Amino acid sequence: MKTMLAIISNALCRITGKNAVSGSRCDLHGLEAGPPVRAELTREQGLQYYRTMQTVRRMELKADQLYKQKIIRGFCHLYDGQEACAAGIEAAINPSDHLITAYRAHGFTFTRGVPIKEILAELTGRKGGVAKGKGGSMHMYAPHFYGGNGIVGAQVTRKPVDCIKVPTTSIHS
């Protein structure tokens, strides 16, 4: 988070509006090439990620308040503090890639495209919710987003096969 903010502030100060982010080289097994060690973060991207994270933070703080008022019932696993994970992962994948997570799912629900209104409506059990109020905190779904899983460990083996790329050609071709 700190490095991210430093990078963003650096980026904002620069005239060119771009900044380079360096990663470290990793060991490979069974792969020809690893992830790139350099990436570019533009001012617009930095601000977009920041906006995403701030939105999730504000949404979760409100959900916290609603939970304490008992307007949200049952379980409410909050995502404030972890926003960078959802924002970062979403920055690295495409909307057509497949994503699944455990019970702390509000952040990914937002980054996968569900509007705040539908998330909060779901948490408060309203029919305008993403699951029409029937799912609750842990059971929110979106295209290419498989929830939200209440049982610990369920998401590990339930991940869609070929979660990065779904093959379009027949195996017999």
Next chain:
Amino acid sequence: MATSLRCFLRSGKRAGLVAAQRGFSRSSAAAVQVNVRDALNQAMDEELERDERVFLLGEEVAQYDGAYKVSRGLWKKYGDKRIIDTPISEMGFAGIAVGAAMAGLRPICEFMTFNFSMQAIDQVINSAAKTYYMSAGLQPVPIVFRGPNGASAGVAAQHSQCFAAWYAHCPGLKVVSPWNSEDARGLLKAAIRDDNPVVFLENELMYGVPFEMSEESLSKNFTIPIGKAKVERQGAHVTLVSHSRFVGLCLDAAAVLAKEGVDCEVINLRTIRPLDVECIEGSVMKTNHLVTVEGGWPQFGVGAEICARIMEGPAFNYLDSPVTRVTGVDIPMPYAKILEDHSLPQVKDIIFSVKKTLNV
């Protein structure tokens, strides 16, 4: 001599005190209010003390005093070797518990809720339930699997399932489902002392409910026989059979119906497997009408089994109308409160079913 006699005759209060001091029998023992959580806690405490092979393992049972505080104080009293915190891996620690039981210990394996037992169900069924039979009696598995079962409040589909029918389907298991504090205490002690694998289905919403317990039920060797139901309320017109939290709802419905002249007999199953069919049959042969009430889903459930068994036995000829099952709605538990409230039997549903059965 004469003076002491006069003293006795003068004040009846003193005479009573003297009688008590001399251990003469008194009319009624003082009843104590104990909630289900404390009843379970005391039962485990006493069994841990009685037999050093007994131990408790599960998530948060030790340092956190139990996810629902059922094992409060036990870790402080018995230490790391008897009260064991496990990682979040039901398949792992259920397997460890079954292995310990096979090796000669008497584990109590706590599932935070029985929904999580689905992760470990292979261990419960294949490793625990079937082993005594598969080994032709060589290898007993004296284990208790306990935890809250069924719907709670607002915890949605994956955390609200009732497993009574699932486990009661399997030979090799005993399945008990207590309602009040006396049931909880007596059945847990019996389950721990039983040499068979016992699935002990508690209910989270009942943990904080206080019940009066007699002195006899608070004694150290008080056990309730597994496989025997209890008639909680005598009646003449209709038999209501239920287990766990819904026994309370049946009694509430019976109170309302009594004002309208309908006399309900309420049976608390206490044990799901083996089912006390004789008790239900005896009651049906008296009242001629039967309504079953449960929180689980209707298909292939506890009520369905009761219907089949009644039909197969002598009580069938005494039925004046078909049996009615009052069950949870046949859907995964919804999250929204208004939907959740309507997905489980309420007192009004029981009353409606009784009136339909009696055609009043």
